Amino acid sequence: MExxxxxxxxxxxxxxxVDDTLKGRSYGAHPRELYEPIEYIMSLGGKRMRPVLVLMAxxxxxGDVKNALHASIAVELFHNFTLVHDDIMDKAPLRRGKQTVxxxxxxxxxxxxxxxMMVRAYQELCKTDVAQLPxxxxxFSDTAAKVCEGQQLDMNYERVSKVPIPNYIKMIELKTAVLxxxxxxxxxxxxxxxxxxxxxxxxxxKHIGIAFQLxxxxxxxxxxxxxxxxxxxxxxxxxxxTYLLLKAMEMAETNRYLKEELQLWIAAPHFDAKEKVEAxxxxxxxxxxxxxxxxxxxxxxxxAMACLKGIPVAEEKKNALIAFADSLMVREV
Amino acid sequence: MExxxxxxxxxxxxxxxVDDTLKGRSYGAHPRELYEPIEYIMSLGGKRMRPVLVLMAxxxxxGDVKNALHASIAVELFHNFTLVHDDIMDKAPLRRGKQTVxxxxxxxxxxxxxxxMMVRAYQELCKTDVAQLPxxxxxFSDTAAKVCEGQQLDMNYERVSKVPIPNYIKMIELKTAVLxxxxxxxxxxxxxxxxxxxxxxxxxxKHIGIAFQLxxxxxxxxxxxxxxxxxxxxxxxxxxxTYLLLKAMEMAETNRYLKEELQLWIAAPHFDAKEKVEAxxxxxxxxxxxxxxxxxxxxxxxxAMACLKGIPVAEEKKNALIAFADSLMVREV
Numbered sequence: 106m107e108x109x110x111x112x113x114x115x116x117x118x119x120x121x122x123v124d125d126t127l128k129g130r131s132y133g134a135h136p137r138e139l140y141e142p143i144e145y146i147m148s149l150g151g152k153r154m155r156p157v158l159v160l161m162a163x164x165x166x167x168g169d170v171k172n173a174l175h176a177s178i179a180v181e182l183f184h185n186f187t188l189v190h191d192d193i194m195d196k197a198p199l200r201r202g203k204q205t206v207x208x209x210x211x212x213x214x215x216x217x218x219x220x221x222m223m224v225r226a227y228q229e230l231c232k233t234d235v236a237q238l239p240x241x242x243x244x245f246s247d248t249a250a251k252v253c254e255g256q257q258l259d260m261n262y263e264r265v266s267k268v269p270i271p272n273y274i275k276m277i278e279l280k281t282a283v284l285x286x287x288x289x290x291x292x293x294x295x296x297x298x299x300x301x302x303x304x305x306x307x308x309x310x311k312h313i314g315i316a317f318q319l320x321x322x323x324x325x326x327x328x329x330x331x332x333x334x335x336x337x338x339x340x341x342x343x344x345x346x347t348y349l350l351l352k353a354m355e356m357a358e359t360n361r362y363l364k365e366e367l368q369l370w371i372a373a374p375h376f377d378a379k380e381k382v383e384a385x386x387x388x389x390x391x392x393x394x395x396x397x398x399x400x401x402x403x404x405x406x407x408x409a410m411a412c413l414k415g416i417p418v419a420e421e422k423k424n425a426l427i428a429f430a431d432s433l434m435v436r437e438v
Numbered sequence: 439m440e441x442x443x444x445x446x447x448x449x450x451x452x453x454x455x456v457d458d459t460l461k462g463r464s465y466g467a468h469p470r471e472l473y474e475p476i477e478y479i480m481s482l483g484g485k486r487m488r489p490v491l492v493l494m495a496x497x498x499x500x501g502d503v504k505n506a507l508h509a510s511i512a513v514e515l516f517h518n519f520t521l522v523h524d525d526i527m528d529k530a531p532l533r534r535g536k537q538t539v540x541x542x543x544x545x546x547x548x549x550x551x552x553x554x555m556m557v558r559a560y561q562e563l564c565k566t567d568v569a570q571l572p573x574x575x576x577x578f579s580d581t582a583a584k585v586c587e588g589q590q591l592d593m594n595y596e597r598v599s600k601v602p603i604p605n606y607i608k609m610i611e612l613k614t615a616v617l618x619x620x621x622x623x624x625x626x627x628x629x630x631x632x633x634x635x636x637x638x639x640x641x642x643x644k645h646i647g648i649a650f651q652l653x654x655x656x657x658x659x660x661x662x663x664x665x666x667x668x669x670x671x672x673x674x675x676x677x678x679x680t681y682l683l684l685k686a687m688e689m690a691e692t693n694r695y696l697k698e699e700l701q702l703w704i705a706a707p708h709f710d711a712k713e714k715v716e717a718x719x720x721x722x723x724x725x726x727x728x729x730x731x732x733x734x735x736x737x738x739x740x741x742a743m744a745c746l747k748g749i750p751v752a753e754e755k756k757n758a759l760i761a762f763a764d765s766l767m768v769r770e771v
Contacts, residue, residue, distance in 0.1 A: 133583065133587070135587070136590045136591055136594055138590050138594060139586060139587055139590040190549055190550070190553060193549060194549060212545075213526075213527040214593075216527060217523070217527065217586055217589055220552075220586050221583060221586040221587075223553070223557075224556075224582045225583070227560060227575070227579050228579045228580075228583070231572065231575050231576065235572050238571070239564065239568050242564050242575075243564065246560050247561075250466065250554060250557045250558070253550055253551075253553050253554040253557065254466070254472060254554075256550055257471050257550055260471075260546060260550075261471060
């Protein structure tokens with residue numbers, strides 16, 4: 106327990122370091138229309154999960170966090186760039202409770218300032234010591250390409266009626282999880298890790314990322330709405346293809362009545378939101394998909410822990426990473 | 439004359455090398471929706487001006503073009519990425535006579551495959567020998583950021599009534615010319631040039647780029663439409679803020695009649711295209727703005743040649759670069 110608290114305190118320190126570093130960054134002065142949206146999105150806050158992972162991984166292998174700071178900020182810039190462009194594609198009005206860039210300005214400005222952010226991310230990364238730069242660039246670009254693939258798959262899956270569960274897991278791996286893995290691997294290398302150990306930490310992050318997304322799918326339906334702070338059942342209302350919906354669709358294949366009811370709700374052009382959420386939740390409950398999603402989530406979490414266990418670093422040094430993983434997963438589901 | 443022909447033959451060889459290299463590149467397999475647009479835009483051809491400049495600059499300083507090939511392809515990938523995103527912003531239906539990516543697919547796919555192209559550009563660049571990589575990355579990212587700034591200024595200028603000529607020149611420098619400069623500087627460094635010589639070649643490219651854009655402004659109005667292959671006066675019809683229009687607006691300030699006539703044509707919601715082109719061209723002719731644009735163009739061309747002259751490389755080796763510059767500028771204006 107004490108160790109866990111120490112781990113969490115350390116996370117807060119890392120977050121502080123990231124926030125302080127970001128406050129000192131300027132992205133460009135002129136034209137304002139290009140750089141103001143970057144300052145805006147970067148100042149909206151968030152948990153700074155990815156840059157913290159870079160720093161943690163560096164220290165985990167005995168490195169000095171100063172050597173990981175550029176990679177850390179680069180990852181945060183890249184992540185925020187993907188948010189700006191994804192929000193255009195998803196026509197999202199809000200991000201962290203504030204207007205999205207394309208709403209506050211317009212689509213063109215969101216496209217272009219997003220592009221400029223990606224360039225700034227590479228520029229930040231390139232300030233890293235040249236001895237480590239090629240390896241970091243390789244992971245960074247490889248991860249960035251995978252994130253694009255994941256976003257495209259997500260958009261593709263919106264337009265098809267069925268998505269097999271393994272394809273869904275692959276999509277969330279690419280869209281969300283590889284960036285956690287990439288952040289950890291980059292940090293590991295700045296900390297002097299061997300390639301194979303850095304790769305194990307990448308896999309740890311990947312599995313945690315998948316588990317985290319599965320938890321998100323569950324929380325949308327089953328979380329205490331007040332605690333969670335989001336509209337309950339938002340995914341159901343929007344027919345979002347979550348693990349729960351896909352699993353329910355798969356299982357309903359052999360039950361004509363359930364299949365028809367689920368299809369009716371999905372196809373309904375007009376409906377009472379509360380009624381739809383209740384009806385679909387009832388189907389989920391009947392089919393027990395929450396338990397199946399939890400089982401998959403736990404499997405991924407266990408796989409993550411197995412990866413961490415395999416790394417030849419003193420066990421007590423693993424506490425911060427375990428505390429981090431647990432801080433993502435603690436919410437009751 | 440013979441030297442010039444040799445220079446032009448060499449350009450054709452460089453183009454061939456770029457095209458052959460591009461034919462051997464694959465950008466990714468899955469999902470198709472992400473990578474097909476990249477293959478499409480990269481196969482539409484074009485003069486391959488920028489990658490050719492990288493190769494020419496390398497050989498100019500006695501380097502082996504093999505060492506410049508990755509930078510060359512990276513620059514072409516980056517350039518095509520900007521075309522894909524600019525075409526969304528400009529709502530352009532056609533590119534090189536074919537449907538633009540956002541029309542052939544959709545805006546979201548154009549945003550995302552553009553993003554993936556930028557990542558692929560960095561990945562291509564990172565295959566360069568590590569000894570040269572940091573310097574190349576610095577120029578590449580610096581240029582990329584400037585191109586974004588130029589595109590933003592171009593969009594800003596669409597929405598204001600007046601743009602001072604120096605601001606216009608700065609905008610085309612950022613949007614168009616620095617990429618020619620950056621391509622040359624990257625090539626120069628792969629060829630073993632000293633920093634100051636590489637910078638001179640950058641400035642050569644920058645001035646050629648500005649001259650080229652000014653020529654484009656003139657050709658829109660004064661070119662033999664058949665030879666030029668574009669709609670004559672397209673810029674006039676669209677109220678595009680070219681050097682000619684901005685100069686005419688500036689000069690008409692002191693001539694109330696001309697100012698009003700120009701304003702009427704610019705503000706007219708409905709008009710006969712041929713009539714508008716004729717009327718505005720008459721104003722241009724009366725104010726002699728074509729000659730002023732040519733004078734600025736020649737000034738930029740001369741500045742480019744002065745930069746080239748200052749580089750301590752055997753004069754005969756400069757012929758290929760001069761032939762290249764002239765091949766951009768030969769069209770009668």
